Amino acid sequence: MPLVQQASVSPDGQFVVGIFQVDGKQVVMTSLFGQHETTPVVSLKFASDRIESVDWVNPKRLLINASRAEYLSGRFYRFHTMYAVNADGSELLEIKNQSVYKKAEHSAMAGLQSTHLLNDLADDNDHVLVTAYDERDQGFGVFKVNVYDSKFSKIESGAGDRAGFATDRAGNVRFSTVLKQQKLSVEYKSAPDAAWLSLRTIDISGDIDFNPVGLSEDGKSVLVNTDYQSDFNYLAEVDLKTAEIGKPLYQIPDHDIDATYKKAGKLIGYGYTKDFFEQRFIDAKQQQYNEQVKKLFPDRHSYITSYSDDGQRVIIYTVKDNQPGRYLTLDFNTKKAAFWFSQYPHLEKTQLPSVNNFSFKSRDGLAMSGYLTTPPNKDKPAPVILFPHGGPHARDNKGFDPFVQFFSSMGYAVLQVNFRGSSGFGNKFEAAGYQQWGKQMQDDLMDALQAVSANPDVDSSRSCLVGASYGGYAAMVGSYRDSAKFNCFIAISGISDLAAMLRTDGSNSEARKVVQRTLIGDYENNKPALDAVSAMSNLAAIKKPMLLIHGVKDTRVSYKQSADFYDALKRRGVNVSYVEQKDGTHFFDTEQERVEAFSAMENFLRQHLPL
Numbered sequence: 251m252p253l254v255q256q257a258s259v260s261p262d263g264q265f266v267v268g269i270f271q272v273d274g275k276q277v278v279m280t281s282l283f284g285q286h287e288t289t290p291v292v293s294l295k296f297a298s299d300r301i302e303s304v305d306w307v308n309p310k311r312l313l314i315n316a317s318r319a320e321y322l323s324g325r326f327y328r329f330h331t332m333y334a335v336n337a338d339g340s341e342l343l344e345i346k347n348q349s350v351y352k353k354a355e356h357s358a359m360a361g362l363q364s365t366h367l368l369n370d371l372a373d374d375n376d377h378v379l380v381t382a383y384d385e386r387d388q389g390f391g392v393f394k395v396n397v398y399d400s401k402f403s404k405i406e407s408g409a410g411d412r413a414g415f416a417t418d419r420a421g422n423v424r425f426s427t428v429l430k431q432q433k434l435s436v437e438y439k440s441a442p443d444a445a446w447l448s449l450r451t452i453d454i455s456g457d458i459d460f461n462p463v464g465l466s467e468d469g470k471s472v473l474v475n476t477d478y479q480s481d482f483n484y485l486a487e488v489d490l491k492t493a494e495i496g497k498p499l500y501q502i503p504d505h506d507i508d509a510t511y512k513k514a515g516k517l518i519g520y521g522y523t524k525d526f527f528e529q530r531f532i533d534a535k536q537q538q539y540n541e542q543v544k545k546l547f548p549d550r551h552s553y554i555t556s557y558s559d560d561g562q563r564v565i566i567y568t569v570k571d572n573q574p575g576r577y578l579t580l581d582f583n584t585k586k587a588a589f590w591f592s593q594y595p596h597l598e599k600t601q602l603p604s605v606n607n608f609s610f611k612s613r614d615g616l617a618m619s620g621y622l623t624t625p626p627n628k629d630k631p632a633p634v635i636l637f638p639h640g641g642p643h644a645r646d647n648k649g650f651d652p653f654v655q656f657f658s659s660m661g662y663a664v665l666q667v668n669f670r671g672s673s674g675f676g677n678k679f680e681a682a683g684y685q686q687w688g689k690q691m692q693d694d695l696m697d698a699l700q701a702v703s704a705n706p707d708v709d710s711s712r713s714c715l716v717g718a719s720y721g722g723y724a725a726m727v728g729s730y731r732d733s734a735k736f737n738c739f740i741a742i743s744g745i746s747d748l749a750a751m752l753r754t755d756g757s758n759s760e761a762r763k764v765v766q767r768t769l770i771g772d773y774e775n776n777k778p779a780l781d782a783v784s785a786m787s788n789l790a791a792i793k794k795p796m797l798l799i800h801g802v803k804d805t806r807v808s809y810k811q812s813a814d815f816y817d818a819l820k821r822r823g824v825n826v827s828y829v830e831q832k833d834g835t836h837f838f839d840t841e842q843e844r845v846e847a848f849s850a851m852e853n854f855l856r857q858h859l860p861l
Contacts, residue, residue: 251841252593257565257577259283261372262309263558265337266565266579266590267291269301274841276301278314280337283563284579284588291339292316300839302330305367307397308375310337313345313367319803319835325754328805330364332380334397345395347382347402368392369417369515379421384408392423412446416462417515418469424490425462425472432764434460438472438490449493452478454764459483464515473499473517475510481676483507485520500530506674523674525607525648526551526569536561539582546587551649565590571605571648572655574598594652601626602655605648608665610701612694616682619675620667620698621646624707625658631709632663633737633859636699639666640719642683642691643769645674656848657716661861663708669694685771687748688727688783695724696732714859716851718742719807719836726785726815729792738795738858740851743807743836746815747787748780749773754808789818795825797854799847801834809834827854 257268260283267280270288278301279288292314294301299318307313314333319326332345345365369379378397381390389408392415395401406415406423414427422442428435434452439445452458463473463485471487476495478486484501488494500507502522509521509529519531531537531554540554543566552568555577562582569575574594580587592598608622625632635657639646646666654664668675669691671683683691695715703710715728715736722744729739745751752766752773766773771780781787796819800812809830816828829850831843838844 251838251844252575253595254577254591254593256304257567257590258304258306258556259558259563259565259579260306260309260337261559263560263563263581264309267304267306267312267337268577268591269304271841276839278304278312278335280312280339281590284581284586286590289337289339291335291337292333292342296833300835303367305370307334307370307378311335311375311397312337313370313378313397315366319805325808326803326805330366332365332367334400341398343398343400345380345397345400347384347393348400364390366390368415369421370513371421372513373419374421377421379405379417381408381413381415389413392417394421414462416464416472418465419467419515421515424465424469427460427462429454431760436460436488436493440490449488449490463510464512464517467516471496475507477506477677481678485510485517500532504676506676508674523645523647527553527647527649529553529555533561539564543580569650571650572602574650593650597655603658605651605654607648608698608702610698612670612690612697614690614693616670616679616694618668618670618694618698620665621648621654622666622702622705622708623654623658623664624705625661625663627661628707631707632661633861634699634702634708634710634713635662635664635855636695636713636715636736637664637666638669638695638715638717638721638724639672640717640721641673642669642671642687642720643673643680645672657855660852660855662714662855662859663702665698665702667695667698669698684769687723687770688731692724692727692731695728696735699735712737712859714738714740714855716740716742717744719744722807723748725796727783729794729796730785730788731791733791733794736794738797738854740797740799740854741812742799742847743801743804744798744812744815745807746785746811748784749777750786751807751811752780786815786818789822792819792822792824795854795858796827797850798826798828799831799850800829801831801836801843803833804836806836 251271254268254270265280270277270279277293278291281288302315302317305313317328317330320329335342365380365382368381377394384391387407387409391408392406394403412426412428416425417423425438432454434454436449437446459477461475465472471489477483483506484498487496505522507520507522511519521529543552547568550568550570554564555567556565564580566578574597576592577590603626605621605623608620610618645668657664671691713736715725717725722741725739725741726744726746798812798816800809802809819826834843
């Protein structure tokens, strides 16, 4: 696991905080700016828990969001708990709405609250705004919370599926959305005590993104991240009186804006991905500093991840495709920079191969891109690990990837493909993957394997299809559809039965069903089409060795997708192995789980795809 993640500097620039891995556990630790000595602040108790985020709410106090997996109504869900604590580890407090759950009839729900930060209220050191589940509303309302005594005061109701809240700097809720089936109603308030007024309605079955970021300084418009009438996501203002969506205020030609950063309800920056993740700041001076940081490390990819309120003390993240990420501190007043921590210190002096851009055209002529990493020792062509990403509405990039470097260090070439349906390449490219699970999306993977066969450093006749989540689904599909092309298959958190997954995910949400029908298929009216591209319905064609890995506490894909598939293959005499991690989630959240999974993959590959 990376030694440290999510480093940030306190508002006054005195402290740095990060999420560390210590003895197999996640620990929030702080240090004085520019120094290495760290102080443990909070650690997790259970292996299946994880720390999602750490935020400064004033110069001395932190807000920590931790999540855990809980079994409810036949499956695991993730619930979020918030804690406030001082930077030195004192005055730890669970942020919990006790008043709502005092009565006995509510006690069962008390442990199932989920709380998320909405606005850190930069002008108020004692309070923040959060969204929290309120059983009375059957939804997530907005509450003002004291970070020293956890007293909740309700600001806005989340009843009637109201969500997507945006506030002004003072903390007044002015904007929200209401989702009914496939219709998203965009609404606003002219004043805190006024009624909600509808601005416009958007049909999400047309796959339109419309995500509020924050209100403008004058409160007359709300900034949204949207792809309305565009092939790529951009940031635009929506006038709160006319409902007009303005021209793009911030956009990146031919790239989606896929991340936004705000403070006290105000947009401070945004991010996008080319080959590496890029970040830009709204403030001209801060962006100038960001450009200076890039020039400091010309051989690495670098950007500012966090800065003090005066902008003079910053945290820098710097990384290469074949070198792990590092955090540094920089004081623009003193012009002093200091190394803080490497994410993978034991790999700092290890020679690792570069990740190279790879492009090709699919069989229907669609331009594709991806990456090819070949091992340093090239005395003979290397067998190929075809490694499709998860999502599938995600993308591969050239940032340091421990999976890629692990396979390459063993002596394999690693082929990553941004197949149709991947995000970040525009709506048309993403929509080309709709309802193409196991069809054209799978064709793209095979076309990539064929295209790379011309590389003299690669032996594509010897290969293994390996993937996690959607990539695990692709590995399972490959095991019956393209078996002749591969020596073996590894599916991590994979999906063997599409209809079963959609039935579980869509059981409590009509809106989710609408999205499912658009993106994947209709399990209620066209189950045979889903069965045709599900490995569980094609068992007779599976002959090659397969390794399955799945965590029992996976809240994205039920572990039964792998457990039942394993049992079915075993009954047919297929050479299949299954690693079931009892505290495992959809990701390898602990060092123990990662080592167990990587060891299993290494042994499996050595046996079935020998070098």
